[in-house]
Amino acid sequence: xxxxxxxxxxxxxxxxxxxxxxxxxxxxxxxxxxxxxxxxxxxxxxxxxxxxxxxxxxxxxxxxxxxxxxxxxxxxxxxxxxxxxxxxxxxxxxxxxxxxxxxxxxxxxxxxxxxxxxxxxxxxxxxxxxxxxxxxxxxxxxxxxxxxxxxxxxxxxxxxxxxxxxxxxxxxxxxxxxxxxxxxxxxxxxxxxxxxxxxxxxxxxxxxxxxxxxxxxxxxxxxxxxxxxxxxxxxxxxxxxxxxxxxxxxxxxxxxxxxxxxxxxxxxxxxxxxxxxxxxxxxxxxxxxxxxxxxxxxxxxxxxxxxxxxxxxxxxxxxxxxxxxxxxxxxxxxxxxxxxxxxxxxxxxxxxxxxxxxxxxxxxxxxxxxxxxxxxxxxxxxx
Amino acid sequence: xxxxxxxxxxxxxxxxxxxxxxxxxxxxxxxxxxxxxxxxxxxxxxxxxxxxxxxxxxxxxxxxxxxxxxxxxxxxxxxxxxxxxxxxxxxxxxxxxxxxxxxxxxxxxxxxxxxxxxxxxxxxxxxxxxxxxxxxxxxxxxxxxxxxxxxxxxxxxxxxxxxxxxxxxxxxxxxxxxxxxxxxxxxxxxxxxxxxxxxxxxxxxxxxxxxxxxxxxxxxxxxxxxxxxxxxxxxxxxxxxxxxxxxxxxxxxxxxxxxxxxxxxxxxxxxxxxxxxxxxxxxxxxxxxxxxxxxxxxxxxxxxxxxxxxxxxxxxxxxxxxxxxxxxxxxxxxxxxxxxxxxxxxxxxxxxxxxxxxxxxxxxxxxxxxxx
Numbered sequence: 001x002x003x004x005x006x007x008x009x010x011x012x013x014x015x016x017x018x019x020x021x022x023x024x025x026x027x028x029x030x031x032x033x034x035x036x037x038x039x040x041x042x043x044x045x046x047x048x049x050x051x052x053x054x055x056x057x058x059x060x061x062x063x064x065x066x067x068x069x070x071x072x073x074x075x076x077x078x079x080x081x082x083x084x085x086x087x088x089x090x091x092x093x094x095x096x097x098x099x100x101x102x103x104x105x106x107x108x109x110x111x112x113x114x115x116x117x118x119x120x121x122x123x124x125x126x127x128x129x130x131x132x133x134x135x136x137x138x139x140x141x142x143x144x145x146x147x148x149x150x151x152x153x154x155x156x157x158x159x160x161x162x163x164x165x166x167x168x169x170x171x172x173x174x175x176x177x178x179x180x181x182x183x184x185x186x187x188x189x190x191x192x193x194x195x196x197x198x199x200x201x202x203x204x205x206x207x208x209x210x211x212x213x214x215x216x217x218x219x220x221x222x223x224x225x226x227x228x229x230x231x232x233x234x235x236x237x238x239x240x241x242x243x244x245x246x247x248x249x250x251x252x253x254x255x256x257x258x259x260x261x262x263x264x265x266x267x268x269x270x271x272x273x274x275x276x277x278x279x280x281x282x283x284x285x286x287x288x289x290x291x292x293x294x295x296x297x298x299x300x301x302x303x304x305x306x307x308x309x310x311x312x313x314x315x316x317x318x319x320x321x322x323x324x325x326x327x328x329x330x331x332x333x334x335x336x337x338x339x340x341x342x343x344x345x346x347x348x349x350x351x352x353x354x355x356x357x358x359x360x361x362x363x364x365x366x367x368x369x370x371x372x373x374x375x376x377x378x379x380x381x382x383x
Numbered sequence: 384x385x386x387x388x389x390x391x392x393x394x395x396x397x398x399x400x401x402x403x404x405x406x407x408x409x410x411x412x413x414x415x416x417x418x419x420x421x422x423x424x425x426x427x428x429x430x431x432x433x434x435x436x437x438x439x440x441x442x443x444x445x446x447x448x449x450x451x452x453x454x455x456x457x458x459x460x461x462x463x464x465x466x467x468x469x470x471x472x473x474x475x476x477x478x479x480x481x482x483x484x485x486x487x488x489x490x491x492x493x494x495x496x497x498x499x500x501x502x503x504x505x506x507x508x509x510x511x512x513x514x515x516x517x518x519x520x521x522x523x524x525x526x527x528x529x530x531x532x533x534x535x536x537x538x539x540x541x542x543x544x545x546x547x548x549x550x551x552x553x554x555x556x557x558x559x560x561x562x563x564x565x566x567x568x569x570x571x572x573x574x575x576x577x578x579x580x581x582x583x584x585x586x587x588x589x590x591x592x593x594x595x596x597x598x599x600x601x602x603x604x605x606x607x608x609x610x611x612x613x614x615x616x617x618x619x620x621x622x623x624x625x626x627x628x629x630x631x632x633x634x635x636x637x638x639x640x641x642x643x644x645x646x647x648x649x650x651x652x653x654x655x656x657x658x659x660x661x662x663x664x665x666x667x668x669x670x671x672x673x674x675x676x677x678x679x680x681x682x683x684x685x686x687x688x689x690x691x692x693x694x695x696x697x698x699x700x701x702x703x704x705x706x707x708x709x710x711x712x713x714x715x716x717x718x719x720x721x722x723x724x725x726x727x728x729x730x731x732x733x734x735x736x737x738x739x740x741x742x743x744x745x746x747x748x749x750x751x752x753x754x755x
Contacts, residue, residue, distance in 0.1 A: 209684030245753045343678055343754050 077158025094159035173197025185283030390726035396582030399626035431625030453577030468517030502662035503530030531669030587620035652740035
């Protein structure tokens with residue numbers, strides 16, 4: 001009897017001819033998530049099996065698997081020989097001590113001498129006779145014991161299906177650049193796009209010395225949390241200090257934020273293209289702050305050609321917070337290191353700036369030179 | 384780097400540390416052990432205690448309890464000294480005292496706070512008006528860590544005792560110890576000090592305690608420090624503290640004069656963008672300034688990048704961005720936003736101070752030019 005973790009995948013089966021590719025990437029991602037733990041990963045039909053690991057690491061393996069995109073569900077269980085005695089020995093390990101239960105048998109090996117119903121009945125009967133505190137309830141049982149009889153004279157026995165994170169394997173959806181601020185929203189946006197299979201790299205803008213080192217450290221921590229899901233994270237920081245100073249000195253105060261965001265988009269796009277990324281991702285949510293209006297988004301989009309993905313655009317703050325808590329980034333995001341110093345914040349930022357006004361003000365700046373200068377401050381932090 | 388944040392901490396006195404380290408490596412025994420090695424460490428500890436005690440107090444009237452920090456010494460004095468009635472302090476205290484007083488409320492003791500003068504010193508008259516027959520403890524900072532203002536703790540203690548002889552008097556002496564020449568008068572019951580502000584290492588403090596008063600312990604255990612502060616003593620830190628204090632007190636007067644000259648020259652070299660908030664008769668070691676219209680925290684980082692390390696009294700955008708103490712002095716938001724604290728040490732040189740002042744002028748000018 002060997003302890004195993006059984007993994008079932010989500011949407012990959014929908015992928016027709018590309019299924020092999022999706023399964024291949026999924027398998028690589030599972031391996032990455034288990035880095036540092038001795039194990040074997042076996043592919044069965046429609047599922048994966050983690051085996052040959054130290055038994056006490058089962059929970060740790062399950063925990064890591066639970067964060068891999070593409071995992072629909074997983075179970076900690078046992079792999080045993082397919083004789084009824086061996087199956088029953090494993091069933092006793094996963095069966096409850098009391099309460100109602102039922103046994104559900106799936107027979108992949110159709111030549112097995114007993115039918116699924118007969119296996120369930122026999123196992124259930126033996127359990128009942130050995131433990132009078134148990135009762136059978138086939139309609140609404142408190143516990144279910146699963147027996148899966150396989151073709152190679154083995155059976156899998158487990159006591160529950162734990163839900164995975166779902167989604168598509170990271171890497172099957174292309175590469176995108178997340179503009180990460182250190183706030184609550186952008187890590188959630190990155191998570192959501194990684195969940196759809198995108199490899200997400202991170203770009204953080206800072207205004208040192210107007211912002212402090214703590215803000216950068218916070219982004220590094222957020223990146224580490226995200227890397228548990230996206231498996232690889234590359235974080236780059238870029239200074240926009242000089243750009244902010246120039247905007248402040250030469251342009252209308254109410255456009256400070258709008259203009260800065262246009263610069264950020266330009267820098268992000270140039271960086272993304274250079275690094276072979278196909279889209280930009282932001283944590284913007286319509287109407288959340290002065291710059292996140294449709295006009296603000298239009299003005300930012302106007303300076304780039306790559307698609308800008310805004311997975312949170314229709315989300316309320318509460319919904320975003322709920323997700324951030326679930327992902328585990330919320331506690332870090334609310335740490336009191338502000339990502340933007342108030343020195344350059346206008347009292348009344350423009351919420352519906354006209355493009356002609358924006359372009360007129362921007363004309364006062366050496367846009368190209370400032371973008372290139374900012375890119376030279378890029379500092380790569382890899383995980 | 385020109386280091387001018389000595390009120391935050393000081394560079395270690397290397398000679399003191401080398402002596403303490405050598406002893407510690409050779410005699411690592413537990414001072415409570417009854418064999419020879421343990422006794423030798425115990426003896427060295429007691430010598431260190433005597434050395435530090437005699438810097439400020441008459442050893443026949445005072446004793447010294449070693450703690451983990453100045454903060455612990457303050458906590459010990461306050462929670463042990465104020466158990467009922469009310470307790471009075473100033474609006475200019477270090478967080479170690481201020482937060483402890485806030486906590487007193489939950490323990491059934493009414494905290495009372497005396498206002499400050501504009502220069503950062505406490506309004507003694509108003510403080511005394513808060514003292515009554517139910518006042519268990521009065522605590523006043525000796526030298527303000529935020530402004531350098533010196534409170535006349537001797538007058539305050541004397542007047543407090545005149546109003547209520549049963550009231551205990553405590554002073555937080557962390558920024559005064561090794562810098563001001565004082566002897567603890569009998570009206571002072573408790574006095575907190577810290578090692579790392581005078582070249583000692585972090586993690587050591589002490590509480591001077593008048594022998595005739597009784598305290599109860601905050602930390603219970605093996606009965607060290609006359610059962611007032613259990614836990615195996617920080618032998619390395621305590622010996623280092625004693626050596627550093629010995630060296631500092633031997634030249635205390637000369638240091639004071641030298642640092643006062645540094646401070647005066649430093650002020651002379653600053654341009655009109657700086658407003659000096661520290662009082663003229665304050666500690667020469669602390670100089671609090673403001674660049675109106677600037678942000679202290681940003682200036683601090685710009686200075687760091689230019690090789691000058693100073694403190695600040697504000698944070699860029701945190702919720703409590705202004706110094707509580709400077710606010711209590713009555714300064715407005717613009718002044719509070721731009722606060723910097725320059726604090727000197729006897730190791731600071733005139734050349735460093737002149738250069739630092741020039742760099743500060745440049746940085747303040749640059750900030751104001753870029754942002755206004």
